[in-house]
Amino acid sequence: MIVKKILYLGTILMLSMLVLVGCSSSDDSENNSLKVTMISSVGGINDQSFNQSSWEGLEQIKKDFNIDVNYIESNQEAEYSTNIETAVDGGADLIIGTGFPLQGAILEAAKNYPDQKFAIVDVDYGEETPENVVCITFTEEQAGYVVGLVAGKKTTTNKVGFVGGMDNEVIKRFEAGYKAGVEEANPNAKVQVQYVNSFVDAAKGKSIAQQMYSQGADIIFAAAGDSGVGVIEMAKEKNLYAIGVDRDQNALAPENVLTSAMKKVNEGVYNTVKAMIEGNYAGGTTLRYGLEDNSIGLAPSTDKNVSQDIIDYVNKKINQIINKEIEVPSK
Known part of the structure; x- marks a missing residue:
């Protein structure tokens, strides 16, 4: 049963x-x-x-x-x-x-x-x-959603990116939640999506990020394991923003990792x-x-690069999700 x-x-x-x-x-x-x-x-x-x-x-x-x-x-x-x-x-x-x-x-x-x-x-x-x-x-879709809210509020170009590792159910839930969060926070923002097809190819992750940034994205969420480290490296080189995953990845680029989708x-x-x-x-x-x-959510380091008003906005949405007022899509 x-x-x-x-x-x-x-x-x-x-x-x-x-x-x-x-x-x-x-x-x-x-x-x-x-x-x-x-x-x-x-x-x-x-x-x-x-x-x-x-x-x-x-x-x-x-x-x-x-x-x-x-x-x-x-x-x-x-x-x-x-x-x-x-x-x-x-x-x-x-x-x-x-x-x-x-x-x-x-x-x-x-x-x-x-x-x-x-x-x-x-x-x-x-x-x-x-x-x-x-x-x-x-519930990876919820983790993706909360960082999507941050990206939607923080972007200045209305172009953000999502870089996935392998195209599987778990990463797809991150993607779905992220897109929903970005749209909720900023209906004018567009999300570029590309998959590395590997969790261990940091070089390819970096190359994909370079392409997205060159096309106007100013924030990229990388749900790609070690491949995502390449995205963060490119964010640092471009002096733009990345969003980490699973752990608080701010230490990899303290000025450039906005937050991480903690899991x-x-x-x-x-x-x-x-x-x-x-x-x-x-x-x-x-x-x-x-x-x-409290097993997923924004990283503890979020307040380093994200203003308190955005954090308050996200926390309000989190309470609405917990109270079943918002249902985050998983696909």
Whole structure:
């Protein structure tokens, strides 16, 4: 049934709090034997995006619960299944795949190893979700919408851009939300769209950005993993603006990154592992994070380059979304 497939952050946190009551020091020794292995999608652990954010969640869980965490980097999609096999052979209690490209490999492995626990970021298998898989998903359209509002208000040329990584469901939701946000804030603004067809081609991302800027765009939102770093580099060279994704990417170009479409993958990963540690592994379900639990939104650094009146405008729209007064399109 669909009803059992969707859980929200509040439910997970309540379960976690209940179990934490009365914990003793013996829990640490039990946790020492737990092992979590992350399989990165292409882009690697330092992609400045969702792989890196996922690993940060595991690093934090290690600090808080003293468990064994490690990762296996994937250099190409052909390595996904082999890397998962390596994690199974290595005795991982939980194997986490990061990113939509891993959806097929994780699903196949879950069926081949029904006693192995899995989780996957950015994938919802719906009714086909195996009982040994937790799906960690986000409302990317909402994240795209809020940065689209910023772009619509901030542009001076009425031309903005969107650079996507791979043309998949997750990035399409970012695109749809971004377009809607730009239009809401500035009906006169036009959005140029182009895909890199890679999450790891910073050079091509930079080339696409150069073309968009030369055609009059003054702000580009890059939802492209490591390819988006090239967009930010070009924004810096042109002294124009870029919008980051997943993590706060302002540090890459402090004067040129307006904001970032925050998607707290680290928290989703952290909460999933924490639930497993506490005996509440939610296999067969989809965890969905959004504006209502502050798991997505504008980056903390937004006030560096965006005026308070625009931030206030965006916050008003966020409240309207949370209150179901605005429905953000996902496609």
